[in-house]
Amino acid sequence: MSAPRAATAPATVLSVRDLSVRFRMRGGRHVAAVTSATFDLAAGECLALVGESGCGKSVLASALLGLLPGNAQTAGTATVDGVELLGAGERTLATSVRGRRVGLVPQSPAAHLTPVRTVRAHLEETLRELAGTPRRQVRAAAVAAAERAAFPADHLDRYPHELSGGLAQRAATALALIGDAPLLLADEPTTGLDRDLVNHTADELRRHVRHVTDGTAGRALLMITHDLVAAERIADRVAVMYAGRIVEISRAADFFGGPGPRHPYARGLLAALPERDFVPIPGLPPELGDLPPGCAFAARCDRATDRCAGVPDFTGGLACHHPSPGPVPGAAAVRGSATHA
Ligand SMILES: Nc1ncnc2c1ncn2[C@@H]1O[C@H](COP(=O)(O)OP(=O)(O)OP(=O)(O)O)[C@@H](O)[C@H]1O
Ligand code: NI
Known part of the structure; x- marks a missing residue:
């Protein structure tokens, strides 16, 4: 269409x-x-x-x-x-x-993510920092942010090294989209x-x-x-x-x-x-x-x-x-x- x-x-x-x-x-x-x-x-x-x-x-x-x-x-x-x-x-x-x-979708997403933190932790931190999401809403907001980049909710508690290249890319994209940068x-x-x-x-x-x-x-x-x-x-x-x-x-x-x-x-x-x-x-x-x-x-x-x-x-x-x-x-x-x- x-x-x-x-x-x-x-x-x-x-x-x-x-x-x-x-x-x-x-x-x-x-x-x-x-x-x-x-x-x-x-x-x-x-x-x-x-x-x-x-x-x-x-x-x-x-x-x-x-x-x-x-x-x-x-x-x-x-x-x-x-x-x-x-x-x-x-x-x-x-x-x-x-x-x-300016939202950055990085060249090597896995390297861009902090190895000791889960995807959920990355999303929640970025939400608090960039969007000022209040603590009690941050969990739901992280799930929504993941969904926006088609990152599967059941992989949110994985660490970067546990992700395939494609999923690491989606996690990085989800992070890049959080600030609603034009x-x-x-x-x-x-x-x-x-x-x-x-x-x-x-x-x-x-x-x-x-x-x-x-x-x-x-x-x-x-x-x-x-x-x-x-x-x-x-x-x-x-x-x-x-x-x-x-x-x-x-x-x-x-x-x-x-x-x-x-x-x-x-x-x-x-x-x-x-x-x-x-x-x-x-x-x-x-x-x-x-x-x-x-x-x-x-x-x-x-x-x-x-x-x-x-x-x-x-x-x-x-x-x-x-x-x-x-x-x-x-x-x-x-x-x-x-x-x-
Ligand atoms: N800090 C720096 N000091 C000196 N030269 C640099 C520096 N950073 C990059 N360059 C040089 O600037 C030029 C452009 O590099 P750049 O990384 O933008 O290329 P690119 O087009 O992105 O290449 P690629 O497709 O390989 O990523 C290169 O010649 C590089 O050596
Ligand atoms: Ni380059």
């Missing part, structure tokens, strides 16, 4: 402008982990952030959570629900950002899971984004992954990151459908999939501590010319001097109605 089209555009939950993160290293060197990232994310929307290992995805997520290490320098802005995240003090981050405005951030939520569980986890996350219980448009989800199959299953839009920069943001229907992405790197990522051409992109990404001038992908790109000696601007969702032709105007609306039907 397709969702009815909203009469008004859904509210912007996350707004990132020119976000850059550099790490200061010994000897005056620096690592440009994220450079000039700009994107918005609306309620009810899932954006998949994809790209090869080490391209800066997790650093971007850490910046949004205020969890960067001490040697990080940031520039730009990132607001969630009206609160500026960059430069926010630890107190603001602790009392009004983490868990309350933005959910999931960093590699499907790593290490088999394909069935990947699909299941993706569908569950999707449900938490779309879930319309009170007439609101739901949450926004930023899902970091290098699993394009999971991204296709869940995302409304796809942002492709290369060497610290977002090089293309497109509608998932365009990215995975007919015209495909326009940036040669994004096209290469898709072509490398075993389900597609199974042809890897030649070469390796550059070191973020030693980026070439100009387009960082030029050395691996079969479309590169002299123009690529200059960094391409990010305009219209694309940063490339020689993109492939875009989708045919007018065809988008037809294709769009078929997504997530």
Whole structure:
């Protein structure tokens, strides 16, 4: 069943402008982990952030959570629900950002949970902390919180090591949902899971984004992954990151459908999939501590010319001097109605 089209555009939950993160290293060197990232994310929307290992995805997520290490320098802005995240003090981050405005679905849920405490204890503590649930209601609230993430009530008294990967994921998701944060951030939520569980986890996350219980448009989800199959299953839009920069943001229907992405790197990522051409992109990404001038992908790109000696601007969702032709105007609306039907 397709969702009815909203009469008004859904509210912007996350707004990132020119976000850059550099790490200061010994000897005056620096690592440009994220450079000039700009994107918005609306309620009810899932954006998949994809790209090869080490391209800066997790650093971007850490910046949004205020969890960067001490040697990080940031520039730009990132607001969630009206609160500026960059430069926010630890107190603001602790009392009004983490868990309350940004819920984190962690990369390895089992490691994120405290080994000596049961799932019930985790849920009850988070309920008291984030939701201020009174003591006599906390037991019932924990059961309800577990149910929300399809975590079985008869496993509530288990310890993290007694959970399967899928159940640990659900426990972590239940915790991430407790603060009713408008933005959910999931960093590699499907790593290490088999394909069935990947699909299941993706569908569950999707449900938490779309879930319309009170007439609101739901949450926004930023899902970091290098699993394009999971991204296709869940995302409304796809942002492709290369060497610290977002090089293309497109509608998932365009990215995975007919015209495909326009940036040669994004096209290469898709072509490398075993389900597609199974042809890897030649070469390796550059070191973020030693980026070439100009387009960082030029050395691996079969479309590169002299123009690529200059960094391409990010305009219209694309940063490339020689993109492939875009989708045919007018065809988008037809294709769009078929997504997530
Ligand atoms: N504290 C730090 N000091 C210096 N460099 C760092 C620090 N943390 C991360 N980096 C560097 O920043 C770059 C981006 O790392 P990041 O973890 O964001 O990659 P990623 O895209 O999430 O990769 P993966 O898919 O493997 O998780 C890497 O080159 C990494 O070495
Ligand atoms: Ni990462």
